Amino acid sequence: MRIAVDAMGGENAPGEIIAGALQWTKETSSNIILVGREMVIKEELSRFTYDPARVEIVNASEVIGMEESPALAFRRKKDASIVVATKLVKEKRADGLISCGSTGAQMAAAIFILGRIEGVDRPPLISALPNSSGSFTFLMDLGANVDCKASQLVQFAFLGNAYARLFLEADDPRVALLSNGTEETKGNAVTLEAHDLLTRQKNINFIGNIEGRDIFADEADVVVCDGFVGNIVLKTIEGMAAFISAASWKETGKIPAYFQQLDYTRIGGAPLLGVEGISIVCHGSSGREAVYNGMKIAEKSKQDNIIEAQKQSLNLMDSQE
Amino acid sequence: MRIAVDAMGGENAPGEIIAGALQWTKETSSNIILVGREMVIKEELSRFTYDPARVEIVNASEVIGMEESPALAFRRKKDASIVVATKLVKEKRADGLISCGSTGAQMAAAIFILGRIEGVDRPPLISALPNSSGSFTFLMDLGANVDCKASQLVQFAFLGNAYARLFLEADDPRVALLSNGTEETKGNAVTLEAHDLLTRQKNINFIGNIEGRDIFADEADVVVCDGFVGNIVLKTIEGMAAFISAASWKETGKIPAYFQQLDYTRIGGAPLLGVEGISIVCHGSSGREAVYNGMKIAEKSKQDNIIEAQKQSLNLMDSQE
Numbered sequence: 116m117r118i119a120v121d122a123m124g125g126e127n128a129p130g131e132i133i134a135g136a137l138q139w140t141k142e143t144s145s146n147i148i149l150v151g152r153e154m155v156i157k158e159e160l161s162r163f164t165y166d167p168a169r170v171e172i173v174n175a176s177e178v179i180g181m182e183e184s185p186a187l188a189f190r191r192k193k194d195a196s197i198v199v200a201t202k203l204v205k206e207k208r209a210d211g212l213i214s215c216g217s218t219g220a221q222m223a224a225a226i227f228i229l230g231r232i233e234g235v236d237r238p239p240l241i242s243a244l245p246n247s248s249g250s251f252t253f254l255m256d257l258g259a260n261v262d263c264k265a266s267q268l269v270q271f272a273f274l275g276n277a278y279a280r281l282f283l284e285a286d287d288p289r290v291a292l293l294s295n296g297t298e299e300t301k302g303n304a305v306t307l308e309a310h311d312l313l314t315r316q317k318n319i320n321f322i323g324n325i326e327g328r329d330i331f332a333d334e335a336d337v338v339v340c341d342g343f344v345g346n347i348v349l350k351t352i353e354g355m356a357a358f359i360s361a362a363s364w365k366e367t368g369k370i371p372a373y374f375q376q377l378d379y380t381r382i383g384g385a386p387l388l389g390v391e392g393i394s395i396v397c398h399g400s401s402g403r404e405a406v407y408n409g410m411k412i413a414e415k416s417k418q419d420n421i422i423e424a425q426k427q428s429l430n431l432m433d434s435q436e
Numbered sequence: 437m438r439i440a441v442d443a444m445g446g447e448n449a450p451g452e453i454i455a456g457a458l459q460w461t462k463e464t465s466s467n468i469i470l471v472g473r474e475m476v477i478k479e480e481l482s483r484f485t486y487d488p489a490r491v492e493i494v495n496a497s498e499v500i501g502m503e504e505s506p507a508l509a510f511r512r513k514k515d516a517s518i519v520v521a522t523k524l525v526k527e528k529r530a531d532g533l534i535s536c537g538s539t540g541a542q543m544a545a546a547i548f549i550l551g552r553i554e555g556v557d558r559p560p561l562i563s564a565l566p567n568s569s570g571s572f573t574f575l576m577d578l579g580a581n582v583d584c585k586a587s588q589l590v591q592f593a594f595l596g597n598a599y600a601r602l603f604l605e606a607d608d609p610r611v612a613l614l615s616n617g618t619e620e621t622k623g624n625a626v627t628l629e630a631h632d633l634l635t636r637q638k639n640i641n642f643i644g645n646i647e648g649r650d651i652f653a654d655e656a657d658v659v660v661c662d663g664f665v666g667n668i669v670l671k672t673i674e675g676m677a678a679f680i681s682a683a684s685w686k687e688t689g690k691i692p693a694y695f696q697q698l699d700y701t702r703i704g705g706a707p708l709l710g711v712e713g714i715s716i717v718c719h720g721s722s723g724r725e726a727v728y729n730g731m732k733i734a735e736k737s738k739q740d741n742i743i744e745a746q747k748q749s750l751n752l753m754d755s756q757e
Binding site (some may be wrong): 262328353371 | 582624647649652670677678682687
């Protein structure tokens with residue numbers, strides 16, 4: 116297996132990115148392709164001991180910054196590291212890629228270079244949150260698509276269904292809509308319509324609406340919402356975790372061990388679903404541990420053949436016409 | 437001062453509601469009017485010692501349940517406790533009311549009996565969240581209005597501005613929109629439009645967008661969103677608090693003291709803004725302490741003349757035509 120790594124993306128690039136990717140090669144028999152400015156990568160690599168036969172470098176002269184307009188930057192910077200890394204996946208020179216850079220640019224590259232899976236309007240981001248059973252609950256979309264149609268939320272549900280099936284090893288994952296009440300009469304206009312559409316779908320275990328408080332209560336395996344809501348929820352959780360760990364530190368002089376459950380570095384990355392290739396989005400502030408865990412997600416996605424699983428799930432979706 | 441109390445609303449009615457209200461009378465020179473089934477209230481009161489001159493009972497033969505359609509129940513149950521309590525405020529026999537019952541019914545009663553303040557399309561709910569500075573950040577709307585127009589979010593901003601001014605004793609509260617990024621280009625369609633409208637308002641300290649993680653970071657005094665998003669955020673916080681306190685209990689055998697900061701009973705209630713009278717919405721599972729704190733919010737709202745403050749703030753809103 117070969118995973119392409121956007122060595123230039125993220126706040127801690129390239130050092131921590133390369134460190135995390137190298138660590139992964141040491142624990143697998145797989146190879147990495149580091150994509151970015153060759154001189155910079157070579158200099159960084161000189162600090163590590165590694166097997167050169169397992170590490171390839173592909174030069175990319177440009178980088179897309181977090182502050183740039185993703186669509187514009189994608190069109191202008193043909194030699195950006197995320198563009199080159201995505202092309203490696205398209206050309207089957209890599210089995211997947213990970214990046215800690217601009218999510219929008221990564222998404223644009225995935226849509227225009229890899230292409231969308233048939234039946235998918237927009238590719239959603241999905242990530243795992245810990246729950247009270249000691250397992251995980253998947254939340255999607257996490258910010259890639261702010262205004263969604265009901266039919267798009269239905270597509271998300273089928274994509275998330277495939278993902279949870281593999282990662283939770285669940286036969287028939289419980290799929291829910293995130294709403295302001297559990298009753299089917301609760302929700303904004305799009306959620307109400309999506310509820311109606313999902314109720315009519317036969318080949319998905321749609322359990323109805325859940326509320327924000329149920330995300331942590333293991334009430335569902337996949338929680339579907341638009342990217343505006345999902346992004347706000349995820350960042351609220353992040354902010355609250357920071358708030359509580361600071362309060363805990365002040366009170367007890369330590370961070371409780373259970374906080375590790377909320378540490379995004381343990382999760383590593385959010386796969387971009389609905390596209391014809393494996394593209395793992397990592398947090399912009401990822402350090403080596405998060406990158407290492409992101410590599411493991413890319414590896415597992417390939418081993419489990421997540422693309423094929425998504426296509427099979429979408430094939431079971433009844434027409435929404 | 438006289439505060440009307442919906443003695444029949446909420447999971448712990450009437451016992452805990454009456455207990456919390458009586459406690460408040462003992463610490464003030466004010467009176468309460470308990471509204472509900474007279475026989476039930478009298479029997480409950482017989483368990484307490486109190487000054488009968490300070491406690492009035494007004495009979496209401498019906499109760500609106502949490503499972504009923506608020507609009508329908510409001511029209512059919514003319515003698516429901518929340519309807520009778522709201523009429524007491526309208527008739528100036530009470531200075532405000534609190535209820536732990538159906539939020540939708542309380543809102544319908546407020547709109548149709550008290551009426552909306554001029555310039556307000558929809559009354560929002562506002563509540564305080566703790567922040568990292570040891571102060572509070574106000575979040576609104578919390579679920580009363582799921583699909584909002586941009587102009588309604590602007591109205592919320594001016595109402596929240598008035599509330600934060602009084603409760604935080606801030607001269608010029610920082611008002612922000614909750615979005616999926618801080619940049620003005622981030623947001624769903626309604627948020628983008630509201631951002632544009634608020635930027636053009638001269639008489640409000642609009643600081644732009646904030647993200648979910650900034651809610652706890654004291655980045656703004658008032659955080660505005662629609663009721664769908666606000667409800668999901670508030671309940672996510674609630675669910676995460678329950679998740680963490682259970683994990684803490686398992687790890688250390690105790691709930692950390694800082695958790696009290698996240699305990700909604702300390703806040704007590706969320707005022708319904710934008711209506712011509714004081715109506716405090718309390719959590720359905722409120723116990724006596726939450727009710728007591730809800731009474732204090734009603735009291736402070738009256739003392740500070742929150743209705744007049746909202747009108748003054750709305751007068752400073754430039755026309756959105």
